[in-house]
Amino acid sequence: MATKTAPDSSRRSERSRRAIYDAALALISEAGYAKTTIEGIAARAGVGKQTIYRWWSSKAEVLLEAFVDMGERNMAAAAEAAGTDPASVRALPDTGDLAADLKHVLRATVDELNDPAFEAPYRALAAEGIVNRELSARVVEQLLEPGLQLYVDRLRAAQESGAVRAEVDPRIALELFVSPLAQRWLQGTGELSHAYADALVDYALGGLSPR
Amino acid sequence: MATKTAPDSSRRSERSRRAIYDAALALISEAGYAKTTIEGIAARAGVGKQTIYRWWSSKAEVLLEAFVDMGERNMAAAAEAAGTDPASVRALPDTGDLAADLKHVLRATVDELNDPAFEAPYRALAAEGIVNRELSARVVEQLLEPGLQLYVDRLRAAQESGAVRAEVDPRIALELFVSPLAQRWLQGTGELSHAYADALVDYALGGLSPR
Amino acid sequence: MATKTAPDSSRRSERSRRAIYDAALALISEAGYAKTTIEGIAARAGVGKQTIYRWWSSKAEVLLEAFVDMGERNMAAAAEAAGTDPASVRALPDTGDLAADLKHVLRATVDELNDPAFEAPYRALAAEGIVNRELSARVVEQLLEPGLQLYVDRLRAAQESGAVRAEVDPRIALELFVSPLAQRWLQGTGELSHAYADALVDYALGGLSPR
Amino acid sequence: MATKTAPDSSRRSERSRRAIYDAALALISEAGYAKTTIEGIAARAGVGKQTIYRWWSSKAEVLLEAFVDMGERNMAAAAEAAGTDPASVRALPDTGDLAADLKHVLRATVDELNDPAFEAPYRALAAEGIVNRELSARVVEQLLEPGLQLYVDRLRAAQESGAVRAEVDPRIALELFVSPLAQRWLQGTGELSHAYADALVDYALGGLSPR
């Protein structure tokens, strides 16, 4: 039986890949995910439809890769601007004051989530992920997990310095302030402000009960 | 210019409405949101397509109403089974022990979220809501808000009894345990267990910092 | 078994009938037969759709009756204007000169066929009749036959006066000049002029072969 | 403004074209013109609807081409059967006896018009042509004109041999026997028999007046 021969990636056109990423992100920002079609991406990128179907299996996959690619380029640019190596760019600060450090990062996250350029494609990815488990796993793994791990690291450090109780599970702990933020952004259930971010940190660290 | 005259809702066929709700929920459970089509709903319901387009403007709207309707019927059934009036069915318990009460409700929520029958349509609605702000607002208002208000009420009662600090904003406080649950369910970032629900309540009430 | 009870024509609204005739003729002139819909006629006439379906079985039937009605009113008006009784209005002239008489009538027919107001509805009727045998029979019987009979009468008179050979069948003979006219009008295969009408009469009466 | 680019006819699927012609003719014979739908043709032909819309602009156009194609194939088949070249197949006979020649051809036409297989599609085409001038012109030009030209040629020959008066216009003369035939067929105003065809020729050639 003749198996569908896999494409030879060594002969792949870098030119087309770039054009497809650019077209995909542009269209999703302009018209939204639902109105973005593979046909539209191909036309905008000046590429045959088959070239897309050859390398990706769905619209969501194209978007995910385009998004990851954008993230990598942004990070490389930031690292270059900062004159440091890329790895250190995303690390959480550790000034010794856990609350201040968390507020600092969460405020930055709030600003990022409020950035309209960021909005459309990421929303699209989030929405698709809810319904498409396989994609969701890749989104979490490639886009979210690295960021979450930084919180885990910082909380572990805080546990060693005694700022956080030792028996607390950092994976659950970080959700106390990260998930409310994400949820508000996804569902639009409330404003995303620096004050809100601060409140989340205060409540989560100090607890709701009187001490 | 002749404005498209709105349909006369007093002449609406209750029979068709029911059939459409049933067909929509059935198809979404069987095939998922993306593969459910208006044409399919109409065919399954034994209804003309126009009858759907006359009363709803999108697939998402049909689903939302079908879902709200299902909720109302379930609640009415539950109230009848319990022999009480519908209003009291969804009220949070108040045994005096806030942590126990919250764990009780959150565990029930975990069970509900893990129920496969509940899964498909609600996921579909959530996904659509992320990308469709107008729908999202209606989902929040009609499906989520009533439930969240119960938390606010319970937390206010706890503040009066001194179990929660007076300066805490209940709207934010409830997100500490509700949002992480929702987030895990939406993104599949972790298991949804009773133990997890308990941990969220403990962390949120007691805080992460040592006391 | 309950037979579909026939409508009681004694209670029929004359008002509606008139309005429907007027609306049908107006719409067919404005938009053509194909774009004229029962729905449109009802709306234009300010009448319920059922009122049309109750009394007519098809769009073509409505048009036919509207057309017959229009003819009757026109004829009555002409008779009144001429101060004679309606029956004599459509009679062919008999001056003793058959060729002249036929040319006179055919020229009038040419003028009528070239009248744009006449065009659309009659074309529509003709087209529908080609495909709808039952309608065609009624069109022929109610609209065409009376006119053709006049030719038969005139030709019979000519046979008695010796102007036409006795063994000629008048029903076939009249087709020699009437059918070419009708055909050109239906198919647009050539101009419809007085000269053409004259030529038809000359050729038909005198024959094509030399004598 | 991006003009809707015309399809590339060199890449057209001959297979589909055939299947569409066959399906169109079959459906029109079975159900008539009005009940034949583009959707139905596509389904019957095992073809996407777009493939029809890509190459034809209306149901009438499809039918016209299907009909022309059928005619060409029939003629080619006849030529092959006769062992002669296609051009000579449709030529009118010239035995020197004009009346006999015309009767021969008209009788054949009568038989053809009475053939049920021929009936439905051609009626449909004729009906549409009456209302659709653009189509009518193409029908006349592609289907009728070639046949009519043969009469013109034969009549010209007759004029040279003295069998027809020199001042007669052949284009008009042929209508004397062709149009009545067409008219009877279209309107069902009378039987189509060999005797009728003969009478038309006799009347037209000899004239109605005594000599």
Add this chain to the structure above:
DNA sequence: CTTTAATCGAGACGGTACGTCTGGTCTTGTG
């Protein structure tokens, strides 16, 4: 360097669903 085979842009193809329009029936007051 060719040669040659896979990728490329392009777009026709068989399909599915869209949202609209109309047909013909049924229902609901009103006169």
Add this chain to the structure above:
DNA sequence: CACAAGACCAGACGTACCGTCTCGATTAAAG
């Protein structure tokens, strides 16, 4: 009961995309 109004089921309309499938015309690797 006929009527105006219009909701109903049904299904065709013409359009937009889907994912697959040819087509030459570049490429880029292996000869």
